[in-house]
Amino acid sequence: MILPPVETLGARPVQTAGAARRFTAATRRPFATCGPRVWVTVTCEAGVEEPPHPATPAATTATRAMTVTTRDMLWCSSPADFLPAVARASYGSAMSTVPDTDAIEAQTQRIGRELAAALPSASRHPVRAVDTRAMELASSNQELKAALFRFVDVAPACHSLDDLARHLVGFLAEVDDAPVPISAAMRIAGTKAGRAALGAAAAGGVRHMAHRFIVGETLSAAGGVLGGLWERGVASSVDLLGEATVTASEADAYAARCSSALGDLSAIARRWPGRPALERDSAGPLPRANVSVKVSALTPLLRPDSPELGRDDAARRLVPLLRTARELGAHLHIDMESLDSREAVLSLVLELLSRPEFSRGPSAGLVLQAYLRDSTETLGAILEFARSSARTPPLVVRLVKGAYWDHELVQSQQHGWSTPVYESKADCDRNFEVLTARLLDAGPVLRVAIASHNLRSVSHAIAYNRATGGLDEDLEIQVLRGLGDELQDALATHALRVRTYCPVGNMVAGMAYLVRRLLENTSNDSFLQAQAQGVALDQLLAAP
Numbered sequence: 001m002i003l004p005p006v007e008t009l010g011a012r013p014v015q016t017a018g019a020a021r022r023f024t025a026a027t028r029r030p031f032a033t034c035g036p037r038v039w040v041t042v043t044c045e046a047g048v049e050e051p052p053h054p055a056t057p058a059a060t061t062a063t064r065a066m067t068v069t070t071r072d073m074l075w076c077s078s079p080a081d082f083l084p085a086v087a088r089a090s091y092g093s094a095m096s097t098v099p100d101t102d103a104i105e106a107q108t109q110r111i112g113r114e115l116a117a118a119l120p121s122a123s124r125h126p127v128r129a130v131d132t133r134a135m136e137l138a139s140s141n142q143e144l145k146a147a148l149f150r151f152v153d154v155a156p157a158c159h160s161l162d163d164l165a166r167h168l169v170g171f172l173a174e175v176d177d178a179p180v181p182i183s184a185a186m187r188i189a190g191t192k193a194g195r196a197a198l199g200a201a202a203a204g205g206v207r208h209m210a211h212r213f214i215v216g217e218t219l220s221a222a223g224g225v226l227g228g229l230w231e232r233g234v235a236s237s238v239d240l241l242g243e244a245t246v247t248a249s250e251a252d253a254y255a256a257r258c259s260s261a262l263g264d265l266s267a268i269a270r271r272w273p274g275r276p277a278l279e280r281d282s283a284g285p286l287p288r289a290n291v292s293v294k295v296s297a298l299t300p301l302l303r304p305d306s307p308e309l310g311r312d313d314a315a316r317r318l319v320p321l322l323r324t325a326r327e328l329g330a331h332l333h334i335d336m337e338s339l340d341s342r343e344a345v346l347s348l349v350l351e352l353l354s355r356p357e358f359s360r361g362p363s364a365g366l367v368l369q370a371y372l373r374d375s376t377e378t379l380g381a382i383l384e385f386a387r388s389s390a391r392t393p394p395l396v397v398r399l400v401k402g403a404y405w406d407h408e409l410v411q412s413q414q415h416g417w418s419t420p421v422y423e424s425k426a427d428c429d430r431n432f433e434v435l436t437a438r439l440l441d442a443g444p445v446l447r448v449a450i451a452s453h454n455l456r457s458v459s460h461a462i463a464y465n466r467a468t469g470g471l472d473e474d475l476e477i478q479v480l481r482g483l484g485d486e487l488q489d490a491l492a493t494h495a496l497r498v499r500t501y502c503p504v505g506n507m508v509a510g511m512a513y514l515v516r517r518l519l520e521n522t523s524n525d526s527f528l529q530a531q532a533q534g535v536a537l538d539q540l541l542a543a544p
């Protein structure tokens with residue numbers, strides 16, 4: 001059946017059973033290039049009750065995006081029947097639009113196995129194997145883990161090897177049952193020469209760890225790594241290290257660094273060769289230069305008890321960055337931090353992007369954290385914004401689990417509050433899959449980026465997208481430099497769009513980042529930890 005572009009059907013009135021309702025339909029693309037899934041925006045006339053839809057049962061807005069699957073399309077005997085078919089899908093047979101969960105699960109398993117087979121073997125990465133052993137050692141002993149974190153925290157401030165070794169020995173002395181390699185290291189610290197050797201080894205270890213996660217001290221130093229990734233079919237997002245500023249001048253300096261990074265990165269990226277898969281999806285061109293920023297670094301006034309203060313102060317620095325990104329055709333992504341700043345960050349981003357001056361750019365995005373119990377409501381607010389603003393290019397939503405789990409748990413327990421995060425990893429992973437589906441169901445009003453190193457979470461996103469008729473080019477997978485390198489290569493090998501988050505900055509600025517990554521990597525509930533311990537693929541890919 002050949003259908004004309006939906007715009008030609010847009011003005012057709014539809015009478016449904018019961019009250020007469022009038023809809024207009026529109027889509028971004030003609031059917032011919034849509035693939036099997038067609039996105040239709042159904043707009044109800046003012047004051048008319050909105051039709052229910054299984055994908056977004058709780059939404060209350062007047063405009064709603066609806067998915068029409070192949071099955072619905074088959075009901076159309078002629079192009080003119082298309083809109084009545086939409087009405088039937090939303091009223092009469094809502095269940096026909098619900099995807100087949102068994103098929104999605106089977107696809108998830110298949111994709112997971114294919115990606116696992118493409119992961120480089122540990123033997124090709126001897127240094128990585130040593131890192132993994134060190135992390136295993138740390139995660140097996142909580143006291144040792146705490147001591148090593150304290151050491152990593154102070155290491156950049158140490159002035160000599162002797163100083164480094166003294167700190168290391170001091171922290172390790174608090175570990176009651178130190179494993180054999182650690183006890184041996186402690187013994188050599190009794191002499192000045194021994195301390196110098198231990199200090200050199202420790203400094204080297206910290207530097208090596210930092211280089212695993214941080215691509216360079218400056219953008220020009222990082223340019224080679226970013227260009228190398230691009231050549232191998234991997235896009236990047238640059239994160240300028242530095243968080244939680246305490247003075248206005250620090251915030252000004254961070255904003256100035258971000259502004260120059262946008263310029264420098266755009267200049268560097270202009271020299272990269274063409275990579276069509278990384279530069280376009282069905283909503284249009286994708287910027288090569290992509291920078292992630294933190295609101296806590298753009299203002300010293302971010303406080304949970306007065307979110308407006310931080311939001312307005314950060315806006316003064318974020319607005320010029322958005323203008324610079326628009327002029328350069330770059331993408332600006334706003335990271336999400338701990339829960340106490342979420343309200344300020346969310347309202348800041350949505351308010352700025354609603355302004356008429358930003359309605360046609362730049363490309364911009366925010367982050368949704370699936371570990372939060374109320375993340376569904378946050379997604380509701382984001383969807384409402386995306387549908388009502390109809391901004392181009394579409395807002396990018398990066399779905400993550402959340403990097404501040406320990407912090408949120410401890411903070412809420414200390415204050416006697418109910419925990420805002422899921423306390424079971426399986427609940428968090430299940431919610432991640434539910435949110436993945438809702439984001440992909442939202443259609444072209446959003447661009448979806450799934451940020452995870454968990455093979456199951458990533459495979460489910462790819463499977464859900466395909467099973468509901470989406471195109472691979474409309475789904476981006478994101479990983480962190482140093483944690484997701486193997487997965488990144490496996491995804492690129494399968495011609496899937498992958499973007500690696502690449503921190504740039506010095507070690508002192510990077511310490512908070514480094515400790516968070518180490519915490520994540522040594523957590524007992526971490527997917528990467530389970531994978532490194534050799535847990536069977538069946539278990540790694542099991543539905544949460």
Ligand SMILES: Cc1cc2nc3c(=O)[nH]c(=O)nc-3n(C[C@H](O)[C@H](O)[C@H](O)COP(=O)(O)OP(=O)(O)OC[C@H]3O[C@@H](n4cnc5c(N)ncnc54)[C@H](O)[C@@H]3O)c2cc1C
Nearest residue numbers: 335336400401402403423424425428452453454478526527
């Ligand atoms: C490109 C990229 C950008 C990112 N940007 C951000 C950002 O802006 N803001 C942010 O907060 N995070 C961000 N993250 C980090 C992310 O939130 C995760 O911490 C990280 O990716 C680990 O999740 P995973 O799916 O890879 O691994 P998994 O091992 O599957 O999941 C680990 C995560 O599960 C959650 N978890 C662990 N234990 C439990 C438990 N007992 N109960 C419930 N939940 C638990 C935690 O969130 C933990 O980080 C980003 C990650 C990537 C890849």
